[in-house]
Amino acid sequence: MSLWHKNQRFLASTRGQIITLLRRSSRTVDELAQALGLTDNAVRAHLAALERDGIVQQRGVRRGSGKPASVYALAPEAEQLFPKAYDPALQQLLDVLSERIPADEVETLLREVGRRMATQWKIPRGELRVRLGAAIEVFNELGGMAELEACDGHSCIRSYSCPLAAVVPGHPAVCRLTETLLTELVGVPVQQHCDDDGSPQCCFTVATT
Structure with missing residues (x-):
């Protein structure tokens, strides 16, 4: 199987979907959970694994009416997962x-x-x-x-x-x-x-x- 097909399979997984969402824009745990239909704890577990792999990083805090929420974004290394010309x-x-x-x-x-x-x-x-x-x-x-x-x-x-x-x-x-x-x-x-x-x-x- 080619690297491209392996990457496509990964991007179809839950962690891959998180990466795709973060590629569009930085998001909080709650925003990711709503987009994916998952619990906040499930999203946090996936984010922790992606952070360990150097693919996702925390980038600031979003303040609103409630408790401040950490904002997550893709690390520069994550771009290697996507097809290039x-x-x-x-x-x-x-x-x-x-x-x-x-x-x-x-x-x-x-x-x-x-x-x-x-x-x-x-x-x-x-x-x-x-x-x-x-x-x-x-x-x-x-x-x-x-x-x-x-x-x-x-x-x-x-x-x-x-x-x-x-x-x-x-x-x-x-x-x-x-x-x-x-x-x-x-x-x-x-x-x-x-x-x-x-x-x-x-x-x-x-x-x-």
């Missing part, structure tokens, strides 16, 4: 770029994107292994599943999941983006040797210092 938008952008400018210019642009992305993280400037570990954490944060391995006498970053898998088959040059990103993060040249057939998997060899 990133993959198709990136696919179409790469299609247009490939049609309108030469391949070497597309690669230059992708490398520049990788360099700019790298500035969003601060990597400790210690030993190479420390920097590699931090870079792998960033790569996995972006959707990879990478580990540090030894490959023919070199260190290599091997990922069994590609963060850009949706566009790599049609635009393998996009791997230059991640190659440049990792080079900037690690501080030494990193060269990609990715398998872009079928389900793309990433492999980057690290230059010996």
